[in-house]
Amino acid sequence: MRYILERIKNFLWAVESFLVELCCLILYFLIFCPYSLILKIFKVNSLYLVNRKSKTFWVESSKAKTIFEDQY
Amino acid sequence: MLRKHLSEFSLDKSTLYFSEHHLSHAASAFYPSPFKKAAVLCLDGVGEWATSTTWLGDGKDLKAISQINYPHSLGLLYSAFTYYCGFKVNSGEYKLMGLAPLGKPKYVDLIMENLVDVKEDGSFYLNLTYFNYTRGLTMINEEFENLFGHPKRTPESLIDQFYKDVAASIQHVTETIILKMVKYLKEVTQVDNLCMAGGVALNCVVNGKIRETKIFKSVWVQPAAGDAGGALGAALALYYNGDVTRKIEEKDSMKGALLGPMASRSETENILSNENIKYKNCSYCELASLIEQGSVVGFYTGRMEFGPRALGSRSIIANAKIPDIQKIINLKIKKRESFRPFAPIVLAEDYHRYFVSNYDAPYMQFTDYIQSDQFPGVTHVDGSCRVQSVSKEKSPEFYQLLNEYKKLTGESVLINTSFNVRGEPIVCSVKDAISCFMRTDLDYIFLNGFLVDKKDCSELQVDEVYFGAD
Numbered sequence: 001m002r003y004i005l006e007r008i009k010n011f012l013w014a015v016e017s018f019l020v021e022l023c024c025l026i027l028y029f030l031i032f033c034p035y036s037l038i039l040k041i042f043k044v045n046s047l048y049l050v051n052r053k054s055k056t057f058w059v060e061s062s063k064a065k066t067i068f069e070d071q072y
Numbered sequence: 073m074l075r076k077h078l079s080e081f082s083l084d085k086s087t088l089y090f091s092e093h094h095l096s097h098a099a100s101a102f103y104p105s106p107f108k109k110a111a112v113l114c115l116d117g118v119g120e121w122a123t124s125t126t127w128l129g130d131g132k133d134l135k136a137i138s139q140i141n142y143p144h145s146l147g148l149l150y151s152a153f154t155y156y157c158g159f160k161v162n163s164g165e166y167k168l169m170g171l172a173p174l175g176k177p178k179y180v181d182l183i184m185e186n187l188v189d190v191k192e193d194g195s196f197y198l199n200l201t202y203f204n205y206t207r208g209l210t211m212i213n214e215e216f217e218n219l220f221g222h223p224k225r226t227p228e229s230l231i232d233q234f235y236k237d238v239a240a241s242i243q244h245v246t247e248t249i250i251l252k253m254v255k256y257l258k259e260v261t262q263v264d265n266l267c268m269a270g271g272v273a274l275n276c277v278v279n280g281k282i283r284e285t286k287i288f289k290s291v292w293v294q295p296a297a298g299d300a301g302g303a304l305g306a307a308l309a310l311y312y313n314g315d316v317t318r319k320i321e322e323k324d325s326m327k328g329a330l331l332g333p334m335a336s337r338s339e340t341e342n343i344l345s346n347e348n349i350k351y352k353n354c355s356y357c358e359l360a361s362l363i364e365q366g367s368v369v370g371f372y373t374g375r376m377e378f379g380p381r382a383l384g385s386r387s388i389i390a391n392a393k394i395p396d397i398q399k400i401i402n403l404k405i406k407k408r409e410s411f412r413p414f415a416p417i418v419l420a421e422d423y424h425r426y427f428v429s430n431y432d433a434p435y436m437q438f439t440d441y442i443q444s445d446q447f448p449g450v451t452h453v454d455g456s457c458r459v460q461s462v463s464k465e466k467s468p469e470f471y472q473l474l475n476e477y478k479k480l481t482g483e484s485v486l487i488n489t490s491f492n493v494r495g496e497p498i499v500c501s502v503k504d505a506i507s508c509f510m511r512t513d514l515d516y517i518f519l520n521g522f523l524v525d526k527k528d529c530s531e532l533q534v535d536e537v538y539f540g541a542d
Contacts, residue, residue: 051189051197052189052197054191054197055191056191056193056195057140057144057189057191057195057196057197058126058138058139058140058193058195058256059138059139059140059141060137060138061125061126061136061137061138061139062136
């Protein structure tokens, strides 16, 4: 029984170490990786291609504020 | 901060109103226009979030129709190319426009396929892969340079044909987008008149093409279409938000854009006397004769112009028929790029005699095509020019000069360029004008009816008239 518990404990240690390593790696990547590469990886720029399907890019201004508002 | 400064004028208890950026532009375009009802198109870099807005003005009401938001901006697209071609962003855009006729629009397809998605109604979406202005301090990135296969042009370096072609291409793309927008606006509003404002509306080549297409019967562009006009627009928007009736003038209510400071004749004379500068009274007839003989003259009269154009109050004037006059003024006086032509001024009643169309152009907001090849100093390589028509009502002093010149020579076209040197704003005060005169190769300066000859100023040092104490 004691042997089994020891094995489980070792396994959990290994998992924890792995997760810590992974988090460090992600943190390192986020800090030092070029911004443009992140955009490429997460395909942020593909929005341009997605939006090509739109018929218009005009947005209705009816909800936009056009009346004066006293700021104070 | 506003409250703190307003307290200096005992206005800290007043109510503060805020006018949105594009509302200010739209108001600056519509309210001074000669139209009761008009569509309004505002195009600029960005204001709050809007970059392009469409409006319908009717009486004193101004209703927003549609908008395109940041980062998709026609102004910023043009600025990105201004940057790529080695000119300063926010001030060099007009140089890019001037460079365009020297190139061929070879890269239109490349731009349309990769950089901007344009719909039939003129709305557009930029591919941000190639731009850096949303997240950095430059307009474009390496991908942009790779797309065109050339690096960004180094400022002040020789402009090779590639950059001229790029300038022609982005000018063509801008015209395509705006003309589509104008068609859309016509469909949506079904009115006869169009007003425009925003920095992009200073592109007089596009404005000329809009007028040529006759989509709208009349087009009026705010003379101070850039952000300076926003101050006027904000004031007008607030004024017409109240219980007032809108008065519409037959031409427009901008008073020739002569809204700036002025110096009286006696103040001018005092300054000249105090600085020991030799001067004499000069009639417009004498001045016209000097210009006819080839002299380049600084012309300073009345109120200063409001907006970016010199419309005859703070101008440098010369004979447009002299073959090398463009080179002389560009290199000796204005000290600017040699490819840039100058604008012609013409008596309003003689407009049709020299130019293809027959419009009123008192604010130099449209290009037209000259019919004669006798005026090399004001004609671009494609035969276009940014003409100003001069009328007695809007520019009385300028009108008198042109009239005398016509009596003398039979022609009523002269060169008009802003009274400044490269990198400096247009002169405002009499002292600014004399200082600029002393540092350039201008032959004469005409100051509210007094003439100063450069030969009489040879002993004066620039520092002596720079008036550091002021």
